Amino acid sequence: MSASAVLNRSRTTAHFSAETRERILAAAAELRYRPNLAARSLAKRRIQTIGVAAVMEGGGLNHYFLEIFSGIMAAAARHDQSTTVFALHAWKEDPASLYDLCDGRIDGLVLLAPTFGRRGTRPPPAHTPFVSVHANHLSPGIVNIESDEEAGAFALVNHLIALGHRRIMHLTGPAGLTGAERRIHGYKRALAEARLPFERHWLVTGGYTSELGREAMRTWLRQFQGRPLPQAVFCANDASALGCIEALAEVGLRVPGDVSVAGFDDTLAARSVVPQLTSVRQPLHEMGTCAVDRLLALINHPVVASDAVLESVVFPVTLALRASVDAPPGSDRLAPASQSDDAADCVAHT
Amino acid sequence: MSASAVLNRSRTTAHFSAETRERILAAAAELRYRPNLAARSLAKRRIQTIGVAAVMEGGGLNHYFLEIFSGIMAAAARHDQSTTVFALHAWKEDPASLYDLCDGRIDGLVLLAPTFGRRGTRPPPAHTPFVSVHANHLSPGIVNIESDEEAGAFALVNHLIALGHRRIMHLTGPAGLTGAERRIHGYKRALAEARLPFERHWLVTGGYTSELGREAMRTWLRQFQGRPLPQAVFCANDASALGCIEALAEVGLRVPGDVSVAGFDDTLAARSVVPQLTSVRQPLHEMGTCAVDRLLALINHPVVASDAVLESVVFPVTLALRASVDAPPGSDRLAPASQSDDAADCVAHT
DNA sequence: CTGAAAGCGCTTACAG
DNA sequence: CTGAAAGCGCTTACAG
Numbered sequence: 001m002s003a004s005a006v007l008n009r010s011r012t013t014a015h016f017s018a019e020t021r022e023r024i025l026a027a028a029a030e031l032r033y034r035p036n037l038a039a040r041s042l043a044k045r046r047i048q049t050i051g052v053a054a055v056m057e058g059g060g061l062n063h064y065f066l067e068i069f070s071g072i073m074a075a076a077a078r079h080d081q082s083t084t085v086f087a088l089h090a091w092k093e094d095p096a097s098l099y100d101l102c103d104g105r106i107d108g109l110v111l112l113a114p115t116f117g118r119r120g121t122r123p124p125p126a127h128t129p130f131v132s133v134h135a136n137h138l139s140p141g142i143v144n145i146e147s148d149e150e151a152g153a154f155a156l157v158n159h160l161i162a163l164g165h166r167r168i169m170h171l172t173g174p175a176g177l178t179g180a181e182r183r184i185h186g187y188k189r190a191l192a193e194a195r196l197p198f199e200r201h202w203l204v205t206g207g208y209t210s211e212l213g214r215e216a217m218r219t220w221l222r223q224f225q226g227r228p229l230p231q232a233v234f235c236a237n238d239a240s241a242l243g244c245i246e247a248l249a250e251v252g253l254r255v256p257g258d259v260s261v262a263g264f265d266d267t268l269a270a271r272s273v274v275p276q277l278t279s280v281r282q283p284l285h286e287m288g289t290c291a292v293d294r295l296l297a298l299i300n301h302p303v304v305a306s307d308a309v310l311e312s313v314v315f316p317v318t319l320a321l322r323a324s325v326d327a328p329p330g331s332d333r334l335a336p337a338s339q340s341d342d343a344a345d346c347v348a349h350t
Numbered sequence: 351m352s353a354s355a356v357l358n359r360s361r362t363t364a365h366f367s368a369e370t371r372e373r374i375l376a377a378a379a380e381l382r383y384r385p386n387l388a389a390r391s392l393a394k395r396r397i398q399t400i401g402v403a404a405v406m407e408g409g410g411l412n413h414y415f416l417e418i419f420s421g422i423m424a425a426a427a428r429h430d431q432s433t434t435v436f437a438l439h440a441w442k443e444d445p446a447s448l449y450d451l452c453d454g455r456i457d458g459l460v461l462l463a464p465t466f467g468r469r470g471t472r473p474p475p476a477h478t479p480f481v482s483v484h485a486n487h488l489s490p491g492i493v494n495i496e497s498d499e500e501a502g503a504f505a506l507v508n509h510l511i512a513l514g515h516r517r518i519m520h521l522t523g524p525a526g527l528t529g530a531e532r533r534i535h536g537y538k539r540a541l542a543e544a545r546l547p548f549e550r551h552w553l554v555t556g557g558y559t560s561e562l563g564r565e566a567m568r569t570w571l572r573q574f575q576g577r578p579l580p581q582a583v584f585c586a587n588d589a590s591a592l593g594c595i596e597a598l599a600e601v602g603l604r605v606p607g608d609v610s611v612a613g614f615d616d617t618l619a620a621r622s623v624v625p626q627l628t629s630v631r632q633p634l635h636e637m638g639t640c641a642v643d644r645l646l647a648l649i650n651h652p653v654v655a656s657d658a659v660l661e662s663v664v665f666p667v668t669l670a671l672r673a674s675v676d677a678p679p680g681s682d683r684l685a686p687a688s689q690s691d692d693a694a695d696c697v698a699h700t
Numbered sequence: 701c702t703g704a705a706a707g708c709g710c711t712t713a714c715a716g
Numbered sequence: 717c718t719g720a721a722a723g724c725g726c727t728t729a730c731a732g
Contacts, residue, residue: 103386
């Protein structure tokens, strides 16, 4: 009975007599009627589900994804959408490798930190739009949600300088990744603007895991044994900062007593260490939410994406100041703390 | 054309001439044909998707869920199933509150640490079976995956005793939860078997978050100021152990120098602290995998669940020994370390 | 061996 | 205002 339109409170509801409506509602209630999702989506071409694709290295998940996920799921739930997650083994060269997922099981897809090749390719199908978060670079037809990592790195290093640090190491992310490069750039710019020299041996290639951070720091300590230690280490993310702290602890160096250490992302991990980590806060939860909002806008109002259009939305970052960073031992502050606040919004977190 | 059966390599494939098969395959390839998932699942009554329901307090996710999730997703992917997650606000009184999800959007559901009321209820629909992990108690028709938490707590406290600790505090989980009670039970049993007295003030009600752990420890330190400190604290999970360490640090107590601290679960958090946390390892990843395997078995071979059948599978736990636990300061070991190994499998993790 | 038919459970025009 | 009809894109018996 087509009168079941009543159940969907469609615009036609008004056209039904109150009596028929009652009758239908009553029957539905009695039968404990539940519309079948598969049938409905076959007819409506909407399955009320968004996908999330990510590669989870080592079978594990990490804090970064976790926080974006929670933003995505919260937003999806708010819009009555289910979230299905696809754990990829690796990113292929081309976004088109994911078009197989556009077979009606999802209405749209958000890509978490994809690293496709740089060659342009055709945009995703209009009926299943894509949105990315922290894409390594822009792809046609895929709006990218990112944050101003360069400014974050700049603000953090600026803060270290203002506290009096001069020998500032940067433990980088994976070579070649856009995010890692932006951090390096911000680091160098902060040094330059403070008229401090950039010295190559303070730039140490690390990675985004605690293992890589630990290894990099260990290696450096071995290699530069006897040479001056860094007063502060700015790490590419929170995980590598934890690894760095471990490596320092192994040789008896305490944080922040001997060396200050800062991270990036301000994930749960930053608050799970003792001392808690100073970090550059990216609004990961909000970025996840934003991704879903944009995606749903595209789902509800499909646009024919031109190959030429590259679009991104950039979130600001803030500093989360905590105990892992202090003035260098025995030094006078070269500037009042407040002076570190001018480069970006600065928030002391608890 | 019904010949599309070829595409599914159904048992009937053999009945088709090689030529027709070629022709069909060629056409499909040329058209870049993708079967529509919604249509297929409408016809097959299988949507190749399993659901995961969990309540994520405070909009956040935690390490515990994270590890189980990764096990679930890995197993689901292995079976070519998608995973859709449902973030609940809270567990209702009755599992039946989730039967709304059985509308064709998932083939089965795994519940993460559900806390339903104790009244029995009708089992889930046979076409959409449920499986739980760490359910607060068994429900009819829902097989529960759990672990031997009592033995884990016992083994850990036993280990502390063997190292020479006598004033052993237990920072508990949330009052009333089965898992928390099992830990308490294991703690008490270890004391009893070592003929050590159980003293009420060493049992401190905490919770499963670092905030609750920190608060509980802070409060205790204030309340029992001047009284003997614990030599070791056994915390209900890793998060509360981190909170405990923070509270100790606030009053200048170092781990493990002044106080040994141990956690439970052995999540990523346990390896993200300096010093790394001794913890009771639950095989969360494997438990997630097991949940999916059981669920798929039920999906593929539906059974009419009797209200009377309560079923569970119990995983063993092990100890992960790390730096946060040491012998009490200035004490001789009362027993060789190896003696702590007899109560459960003991593994030194790196 | 092959293809026409019916049906999965919904929605959406479209006649009455 | 209401209900019969066609169609969403697949699968599964079932005739030829």
